[in-house]
Amino acid sequence: xxxxxxxxxxxxxxxxxxxxxxxxxxxxxxxxxxxxxxxxxxxxxxxxxxxxxxxxxxxxxxxxxxxxxxxxxxxxxxxxxxxxxxxxxxxxxxxxxxxxxxxxxxxxxxxxxxxxxxxxxxxxxxxxxxxxxxxxxxxxxxxxxxxxxxxxxxxxxxxxxxxxxxxxxxxxxxxxxxxxxxxxxxxxxxxxxxxxxxxxxxxxxxxxxxxxxxxxxxxxxxxxxxxxxxxxxxxxxxxxxxxxxxxxxxxxxxxxxxxxxxxxxxxxxxxxxxxxxxxxxxxxxxxxxxxxxxxxxxxxxxxxxxxxxxxxxxxxxxxxxxxxxxxxxxxxxxxxxxxxxxxxxxxxxxxxxxxxxxxxxxxxxxxxxxxxxxxxxxxxxxxxxxxxxxxxxxxxxxxxxxxxxxxxxxxxxxxxxxxxxxxxxxxxxxxxx
Amino acid sequence: xxxxxxxxxxxxxxxxxxxxxxxxxxxxxxxxxxxxxxxxxxxxxxxxxxxxxxxxxxxxxxxxxxxxxxxxxxxxxxxxxxxxxxxxxxxxxxxxxxxxxxxxxxxxxxxxxxxxxxxxxxxxxxxxxxxxxxxxxxxxxxxxxxxxxxxxxxxxxxxxxxxxxxxxxxxxxxxxxxxxxxxxxxxxxxxxxxxxxxxxxxxxxxxxxxxxxxxxxxxxxxxxxxxxxxxxxxxxxxxxxxxxxxxxxxxxxxxxxxxxxxxxxxxxxxxxxxxxxxxxxxxxxxxxxxxxxxxxxxxxxxxxxxxxxxxxxxxxxxxxxxxxxxxxxxxxxxxxxxxxxxxxxxxxxxxxxxxxxxxxxxxxxxxxxxxxxxxxxxxxxxxxxxxxxxxxxxxxxxxxxxxxxxxxxxxxxxxxxxxxxxxxxxxxxxxxx
Numbered sequence: 001x002x003x004x005x006x007x008x009x010x011x012x013x014x015x016x017x018x019x020x021x022x023x024x025x026x027x028x029x030x031x032x033x034x035x036x037x038x039x040x041x042x043x044x045x046x047x048x049x050x051x052x053x054x055x056x057x058x059x060x061x062x063x064x065x066x067x068x069x070x071x072x073x074x075x076x077x078x079x080x081x082x083x084x085x086x087x088x089x090x091x092x093x094x095x096x097x098x099x100x101x102x103x104x105x106x107x108x109x110x111x112x113x114x115x116x117x118x119x120x121x122x123x124x125x126x127x128x129x130x131x132x133x134x135x136x137x138x139x140x141x142x143x144x145x146x147x148x149x150x151x152x153x154x155x156x157x158x159x160x161x162x163x164x165x166x167x168x169x170x171x172x173x174x175x176x177x178x179x180x181x182x183x184x185x186x187x188x189x190x191x192x193x194x195x196x197x198x199x200x201x202x203x204x205x206x207x208x209x210x211x212x213x214x215x216x217x218x219x220x221x222x223x224x225x226x227x228x229x230x231x232x233x234x235x236x237x238x239x240x241x242x243x244x245x246x247x248x249x250x251x252x253x254x255x256x257x258x259x260x261x262x263x264x265x266x267x268x269x270x271x272x273x274x275x276x277x278x279x280x281x282x283x284x285x286x287x288x289x290x291x292x293x294x295x296x297x298x299x300x301x302x303x304x305x306x307x308x309x310x311x312x313x314x315x316x317x318x319x320x321x322x323x324x325x326x327x328x329x330x331x332x333x334x335x336x337x338x339x340x341x342x343x344x345x346x347x348x349x350x351x352x353x354x355x356x357x358x359x360x361x362x363x364x365x366x367x368x369x370x371x372x373x374x375x376x377x378x379x380x381x382x383x384x385x386x387x388x389x390x391x392x393x394x395x396x397x398x399x400x401x402x403x404x405x406x407x408x409x410x411x412x413x414x415x416x417x418x419x420x421x422x423x424x425x426x427x428x429x430x431x432x433x
Numbered sequence: 434x435x436x437x438x439x440x441x442x443x444x445x446x447x448x449x450x451x452x453x454x455x456x457x458x459x460x461x462x463x464x465x466x467x468x469x470x471x472x473x474x475x476x477x478x479x480x481x482x483x484x485x486x487x488x489x490x491x492x493x494x495x496x497x498x499x500x501x502x503x504x505x506x507x508x509x510x511x512x513x514x515x516x517x518x519x520x521x522x523x524x525x526x527x528x529x530x531x532x533x534x535x536x537x538x539x540x541x542x543x544x545x546x547x548x549x550x551x552x553x554x555x556x557x558x559x560x561x562x563x564x565x566x567x568x569x570x571x572x573x574x575x576x577x578x579x580x581x582x583x584x585x586x587x588x589x590x591x592x593x594x595x596x597x598x599x600x601x602x603x604x605x606x607x608x609x610x611x612x613x614x615x616x617x618x619x620x621x622x623x624x625x626x627x628x629x630x631x632x633x634x635x636x637x638x639x640x641x642x643x644x645x646x647x648x649x650x651x652x653x654x655x656x657x658x659x660x661x662x663x664x665x666x667x668x669x670x671x672x673x674x675x676x677x678x679x680x681x682x683x684x685x686x687x688x689x690x691x692x693x694x695x696x697x698x699x700x701x702x703x704x705x706x707x708x709x710x711x712x713x714x715x716x717x718x719x720x721x722x723x724x725x726x727x728x729x730x731x732x733x734x735x736x737x738x739x740x741x742x743x744x745x746x747x748x749x750x751x752x753x754x755x756x757x758x759x760x761x762x763x764x765x766x767x768x769x770x771x772x773x774x775x776x777x778x779x780x781x782x783x784x785x786x787x788x789x790x791x792x793x794x795x796x797x798x799x800x801x802x803x804x805x806x807x808x809x810x811x812x813x814x815x816x817x818x819x820x821x822x823x824x825x826x827x828x829x830x831x832x833x834x835x836x837x838x839x840x841x842x843x844x845x846x847x848x849x850x851x852x853x854x855x856x857x858x859x860x861x862x863x864x865x866x
Contacts, residue, residue, distance in 0.1 A: 021579055021727065026726070027581060027694070027775075028579075028580075028581055029646065032578075133728040133729060133731065135568075135576030138572070138575060139568045142568075142571060142753060143568030143749045144568065144745075144749065145462050145465075146454055146749045146751075146752060147461075147745050148459045261460070277713060277734065280708075280710060280713055292745075293459070293741070294453070294566075294741025294742065294744060294745050295566040295735070295736065295742050296735065296736040296739070297736070298568075298733070298735030299734040300731070301710065302731030303728065303729040306729070308728065309727065311727060312577075312725075313576070313579075316577065316579045318579075320575060323766050323767050323769075324766070333756050333757070334464055336756075
């Protein structure tokens with residue numbers, strides 16, 4: 001069998017992980033010996049590094065890789081958005097397949113990238129872009145393709161799950177836990193993308209395109225983070241039998257007149273029953289629950305990030321390309337490539353139906369639960385439970401959990417509740433599954 | 434693109450499920466329309482059936498399929514062992530790829546079947562043979578191939594998990610629960626293969642060959658079932674923070690002088706901590722935990738059996754073959770095919786090290802815990818906990834949980850404990866992870 005010569009762009013934690021796997025002496029499948037690292041592109045070839053590289057392995061110009069006809073696959077693990085996208089596009093246009101771990105690029109420029117790859121007869125694989133080491137993209141492209149996918153719910157951001165787990169288990173304050181996550185390297189110096197849900201929105205966008213086959217407008221995804229989560233909400237949720245997790249949800253809704261499939265997609269902090277399989281996902285782990293017909297419900301669980309797991313996914317993509325190009329044939333494997341095959345659109349936020357949790361601070365008067373109940377009743381919002389917790393001095397806190405209702409009716413109820421004389425403030429609102 | 438013409442052998446629940454997927458009108462990936470059911474082999478073509486078949490779709494002779502050059506793929510879902518194996522072998526020899534859901538055949542005749550497929554340049558795919566609808570075989574062949582797999586632990590038999598879940602949740606008796614499982618169709622009329630662990634041993638044998646690359650001697654797998662499990666053991670395990678599950682474990686041990694990889698493989702009822710991810714797997718669900726380097730720990734969870742999930746896996750294998758043969762090339766995809774690439778052997782049971790649970794019925798005398806502790810100490814068996822439970826009249830029940838110790842030392846300790854004057858009987862022994 002011939003060798004597969006790869007060029008790696010970027011040598012941070014993921015690049016180092018890839019190098020370690022491919023140069024490892026442990027007992028690995030022999031096919032790994034067929035992958036040869038031809039060049040590694042870094043910013044500064046003279047920088048002192050842990051690894052002693054052989055002569056001329058490091059270069060600083062990605063164009064050398066792109067223009068080298070002996071390179072079979074370009075591996076983009078440099079991060080960032082615009083420059084990385086540029087390198088991916090140039091590589092595809094040069095007729096090279098690309099492996100990338102870059103979720104931000106795929107979520108923003110997926111359709112341009114997939115189309116260019118299809119036109120050039122090459123592949124762009126990105127298993128590492130979603131949930132690190134967990135095989136998710138390949139199963140969606142292959143094993144699950146015989147199914148009608150109905151819904152995906154995931155814990156797909158490790159940073160926020162670490163923070164919420166810590167807050168729950170140790171009654172730790174949000175700000176302090178975020179600082180700890182930063183010190184441990186689980187959160188970045190600017191944590192916005194993680195804690196405000198943008199990273200999870202990138203990932204659910206990529207997964208939705210693969211599962212439902214249509215282009216997703218990434219910016220229409222209703223996205224809320226965890227920075228407003230209060231220890232009180234966690235305490236009350238626990239008391240009522242729930243955990244609070246940052247969830248990403250994507251669900252098939254209806255097919256409209258133009259034959260476009262409407263999708264309900266959102267990212268937000270949410271209560272889930274302690275007996276739900278996702279409730280036990282702790283720390284930086286990720287998990288994705290997929291509901292499909294005729295399959296039923298499956299869950300894929302594992303490490304959502306980290307040098308080793310992410311590198312393992314990148315290398316498995318390289319192996320897939322190697323196995324495929326060994327067939328030395330110009331036609332494209334339709335289970336390895338990705339093409340949009342239908343239209344999709346995201347439904348308007350007001351049409352989303354879901355369960356909700358609401359914490360209301362009000363004056364401790366006997367009629368208040370009834371009044372709140374009446375408002376929901378008038379607006380056709382069915383209630384699962386309404387509980388008064390923590391009455392102190394003249395204040396009371398009331399927690400309401402609704403059944404599945406439309407966002408429109410729920411928002412209207414909220415406005416009317418806010419206007420009640422007895423109600424001081426709606427302290428928090430979360431989703432509930 | 435050309436059509437893929439398949440012939441299905443057997444039309445029980447799985448065959449019916451395949452037919453329903455391929456003739457479904459719901460919104461499925463368009464590639465499914467390229468699969469054409471050319472013939473279905475049944476015992477009696479005149480039997481009254483739920484489905485109205487078009488003329489001449491049903492036949493009663495599998496040789497017609499095998500000898501028909503227009504058939505691309507043979508799908509064996511008839512069950513049984515010898516006749517099914519014969520049809521698989523004949524199909525491969527006729528140059529046709531095979532998809533099968535038959536774990537018993539693959540576990541027994543895997544090496545003969547894989548070798549014949551390799552020699553003929555065709556594939557034999559069996560995703561549905563292990564854990565119904567959960568993608569496990571394909572991830573082991575593809576996504577996880579960049580890893581050094583260390584250990585797999587699974588709940589891979591739905592019948593026994595249903596029985597144990599029911600016994601735990603409802604304090605239900607083993608015999609009654611088995612009868613219920615039979616009435617619900619979760620257990621067969623002769624439940625031996627399931628309840629005695631043989632089905633789980635078939636599956637862990639197949640998974641071990643894929644994960645570690647060497648031929649496994651199926652009959653050397655130490656196998657114990659759940660028919661001896663007592664409600665008392667479940668009660669005590671729960672009290673101490675454990676669940677009892679029928680586990681299958683396969684673990685890399687050492688490489689011997691002949692370069693053969695020693696594997697520790699067993700099937701048996703086992704205590705697992707309630708906080709372990711496998712502890713939450715309830716009812717007929719299955720799950721497999723895989724520990725690998727550099728990936729870490731991942732878990733694949735879902736429905737372990739059933740017409741729909743199993744059929745979905747069969748159809749995904751058909752799609753893989755279709756995508757592959759579309760490339761119209763004689764070379765073989767090394768990630769889709771399977772060849773042994775190293776030697777493996779199962780280590781002797783006495784060399785297995787594991788944690789153990791022991792329930793001892795003895796005379797209620799003050800010195801007995803000390804005496805039992807002494808026996809373990811002399812034999813170098815380190816103890817995690819020793820608890821006296823349920824002292825009634827003059828009898829006491831003592832539960833011991835050991836640390837990880839060799840089976841040899843543990844068995845010796847057991848004999849000596851049995852010989853103590855105070856000890857009436859060792860009522861039960863289970864593994865513990």
